[in-house]
Amino acid sequence: MSTLNKSQQRDIAKILVNGISLGDDYMARGLSALYRSAMKTSQQDEIMAIALAYKVVSNPEFIISSWYCAEYI
Secondary structure: OOOOOHHHHHHHHHHHHHHHHHOHHHHHHHHHHHHHHOOOHHHHHHHHHHHHHOOOOOOOOOOOOHHHHHOOO
16 A cells, blocks of 8 residues: 555656656656655655666765665665
């Protein structure tokens, strides 16, 4: 069961669709913004899983604290 709310699901869908044509930098910026704005750690975990699946966690545009990323990389 997804812990993301409808707004987050819609934003992720837009990021993934537009990321195909706009590239990894766009996806990294969008997903990191959603990660930082997520209210629950379960939502952050789900967004991080998506970022890992699309391999944008190591992108310099994926801007979250490095100690958050260290446990996922």
